[in-house]
Amino acid sequence: MTQAAARPAGRDGEVPRGSLRAAAPLLREIGDLKRVRRAGGGGASMAERAFCRSWAELVRGGDPGRIAVRECAAAVAGARLAGIDGPVLRRCGLTADEAVAVLERSLAQHTGRMDPVTSGRLREALPDLAEEPYEGPAPGFAAALCSQPRAGATCPGRPRLMVEPPESHGDHCWAVAVYGVLLAEAFGAAPGDVFLLGLAHHLHNSVLPDAGFAGEELLGEHLPAVLARLTRQALADLPAALAACVEPLLALRERADTPVARAFHAADVLDRVLQVRHHARAAAFTAEQALEDLDLVHPCAVSGFHRAVLDAAGTA
Structure with a gap:
């Protein structure tokens, strides 16, 4: 695991209200990358592409902390630039410095939404975004998670609330990972650890279709063994050293007593609620707003x- 963040804010169960309130509008904009697509992406959202790219780099042996910051910088820049990323700018004829300047201009629009330390880390990562990303193979579970729809809002004993189009688990896990990096400093957590946990927290759903909380309740006593078995299968697709980093982090899904766990759970619950609010906004959209x-x-x-x-x- 990576080293803990230097400034342990938001510890002992404290919720950093000011940081969360400031970040929420930015998180909402970043979440829209689940719905942004571009030519050449095979129909995958920008979020899904980043999800698979992150896993591919991790499997290659990339440093989780560096990947976390770089992907977070790409997400924040993409909140306004959408599918226009560094490689696209380079293919349009911009130099590396010119591409970085455009990305920095987009990043600067959200400076007040981020912790200054986090903002500084993201700016330092921008030069990496001007280069073509690594496009090597990702683990098989990454593609499966991008094909597996999320259940949405379910409640035991009640019919499911269906919303179209559903997000994928790749979308959700990417969003939680990136949100977690943005919130890590406020909780005193290591960005790389929060990022890894966000990417990995639904490994079991690469096999198990998502029926939400209602489905989990119906699985009853079988649920813990099913989740453990499917998670072990997915971890077996990873290099041993990476699996050894990911596996203990997954235990934090059931806890909120460490900085990493709290940053993760904050990111997870915010993404679930922001996703529902997106569908509500879309349903209420009027021509006058546009x-x-x-x-x-x-x-x-x-x-x-x-x-x-x-x-x-x-x-x-």
């Missing part, structure tokens, strides 16, 4: 003509 609040017909050289067309057509 036209007025988001300035859909934005100022440009021909915006006057655009507005005249809309007025004439009666669609303004």
